[in-house]
Amino acid sequence: MSAETFEKVKKIVSEQLGVEEADVKPEASFANDLGADSLDTVELVMALEEEFGVEIPDEAAEGIATVQDAVNFIEEKAAA
Amino acid sequence: MANSDSKRVVVTGMDAITPIGNSLEEYWAGLVAGRSGTARITHFDPSQHASQIAAEVKGFDPGDFLDKKEVKRMDRFSQFAVIAGQRALKHSGLTITDLNAEQIGTCIGSGIGGLKVLEDQQEIYLTRGPSRCSPFMIPMMIANMAAGLTAIHTGAKGPSTCPVTACAAGSNAIGDAFRLIQHGYAQAMICGGTEAAVTPLSVAGFASARALSTRNDDPATASRPFDKTRDGFVIGEGCGILILEELHHALSRGATIYAEIVGYGMTCDAYHMTSPVPGGAGAARCIQMALKDAGIVPEQISYINAHGTSTGANDPTETQAIKTALGDAAYKIAVSSTKSMTGHLLGGSGGIEGVATCLAIANDIAPPTINLHDPDVGCDLDYIPNQSRPMPIEVAISNSFGFGGHNVTLVFQKYRS
Numbered sequence: 001m002s003a004e005t006f007e008k009v010k011k012i013v014s015e016q017l018g019v020e021e022a023d024v025k026p027e028a029s030f031a032n033d034l035g036a037d038s039l040d041t042v043e044l045v046m047a048l049e050e051e052f053g054v055e056i057p058d059e060a061a062e063g064i065a066t067v068q069d070a071v072n073f074i075e076e077k078a079a080a
Numbered sequence: 081m082a083n084s085d086s087k088r089v090v091v092t093g094m095d096a097i098t099p100i101g102n103s104l105e106e107y108w109a110g111l112v113a114g115r116s117g118t119a120r121i122t123h124f125d126p127s128q129h130a131s132q133i134a135a136e137v138k139g140f141d142p143g144d145f146l147d148k149k150e151v152k153r154m155d156r157f158s159q160f161a162v163i164a165g166q167r168a169l170k171h172s173g174l175t176i177t178d179l180n181a182e183q184i185g186t187c188i189g190s191g192i193g194g195l196k197v198l199e200d201q202q203e204i205y206l207t208r209g210p211s212r213c214s215p216f217m218i219p220m221m222i223a224n225m226a227a228g229l230t231a232i233h234t235g236a237k238g239p240s241t242c243p244v245t246a247c248a249a250g251s252n253a254i255g256d257a258f259r260l261i262q263h264g265y266a267q268a269m270i271c272g273g274t275e276a277a278v279t280p281l282s283v284a285g286f287a288s289a290r291a292l293s294t295r296n297d298d299p300a301t302a303s304r305p306f307d308k309t310r311d312g313f314v315i316g317e318g319c320g321i322l323i324l325e326e327l328h329h330a331l332s333r334g335a336t337i338y339a340e341i342v343g344y345g346m347t348c349d350a351y352h353m354t355s356p357v358p359g360g361a362g363a364a365r366c367i368q369m370a371l372k373d374a375g376i377v378p379e380q381i382s383y384i385n386a387h388g389t390s391t392g393a394n395d396p397t398e399t400q401a402i403k404t405a406l407g408d409a410a411y412k413i414a415v416s417s418t419k420s421m422t423g424h425l426l427g428g429s430g431g432i433e434g435v436a437t438c439l440a441i442a443n444d445i446a447p448p449t450i451n452l453h454d455p456d457v458g459c460d461l462d463y464i465p466n467q468s469r470p471m472p473i474e475v476a477i478s479n480s481f482g483f484g485g486h487n488v489t490l491v492f493q494k495y496r497s
Contacts, residue, residue, distance in 0.1 A: 018149030042215040
């Protein structure tokens with residue numbers, strides 16, 4: 001996991017969900033640890049798509065539960 | 081109409097966020113002092129607009145009351161209501177618990193809803209496409225969300241609703257809440273009106289309808305109800321909330337009672353989308369209906385908080401309606417338009433004017449109509465020009481009329497056991 005991708009994701013997650021950057025750890029679950037509800041999740045996915053210029057289909061988004069999952073998805077897309 | 085054994089309903093708490101003060105105390109002090117809340121628009125650059133003035137809420141930071149995430153997902157009209165609703169509840173001393181939550185409800189009207197979020201999202205739609213529109217747009221925009229969010233933030237699980245009757249919405253909300261308690265649907269209601277429609281589209285639309293004052297060079301005197309030189313209303317924003325409570329419920333917990341609500345009238349002109357029916361027959365019937373509901377005769381009324389928008393059509397028409405409804409007694413009643421100070425909060429106006437009416441009763445002071453120097457032809461009542469007036473106020477009524485021809489009158493009186 002590149003530190004650069006993680007830092008960018010951390011910043012977006014903190015902004016979108018209104019949480020401290022320090023709480024956005026790789027293992028943190030969006031729903032359980034960071035308080036994201038269904039609408040937050042849609043908005044967060046849109047913000048990540050914008051930032052990284054990738055498309056995250058709904059089926060893929062459903063599999064993204066933690067910050068680490070998001071970083072992995074983005075890096076795989078970038079590598080493809 | 082209420083029957084003889086229906087419940088009595090009293091006002092036990094209030095709060096207001098207004099262009100002349102962001103707390104109940106500041107609002108009342110502003111009304112008594114005759115302060116204008118109107119200035120050049122700061123929410124956006126108004127230089128292309130015919131009307132460049134508004135009565136904005138000033139120095140309001142929702143972050144002082146709500147966390148960052150809550151602020152982000154609420155339009156301003158909901159922020160006002162959630163904060164004022166919580167504070168009004170605190171003012172009443174009523175605590176919502178698991179035991180009483182289902183007996184307490186919310187009824188908060190809005191004329192427009194979250195127009196700002198809609199305008200922002202339309203821009204995103206046009207520039208970046210449909211897939212970039214926020215999932216929060218719809219829930220933030222819909223006019224009922226102030227009532228929904230106030231319920232979420234207070235835990236009130238009783239009836240929850242939102243009249244959307246334009247500039248009558250706040251008064252409809254208070255009247256509907258009164259009925260819900262009278263008929264046993266709730267023991268207490270958090271009710272009133274909220275609006276935050278000082279936005280580019282809204283100002284453009286009202287200006288095109290020729291409803292707004294264009295006295296851009298002298299904003300503080302632009303809202304001048306009943307004056308010959310008035311040229312339209314000044315758009316305002318804010319929220320007024322009352323806590324209505326069934327009398328025995330209030331007495332049993334030793335609550336302070338500020339006033340009693342005793343009458344509710346509502347009619348429709350069925351005439352025109354934006355103009356009142358000439359002669360004001362619809363408003364006159366509304367006032368009479370409210371008095372009949374209250375069991376009160378015109379001679380008992382001390383004070384009328386008029387709709388008094390400062391438009392060419394409203395002020396003489398409302399004056400005529402008051403005279404038709406009350407006969408000769410109309411000339412002995414003190415009438416004022418507090419919109420001369422607060423501007424016109426649209427769906428929020430009935431909320432803050434309900435608060436003003438109850439405070440007038442509680443303090444025995446009638447707030448003035450400021451900027452009134454030369455009453456127009458046909459405007460021949462005692463409008464309390466420019467100076468508030470200490471006077472005994474036993475019974476007072478509040479009028480609100482909305483686009484669509486909606487007329488609402490509320491009757492309040494001093495609480496007597």
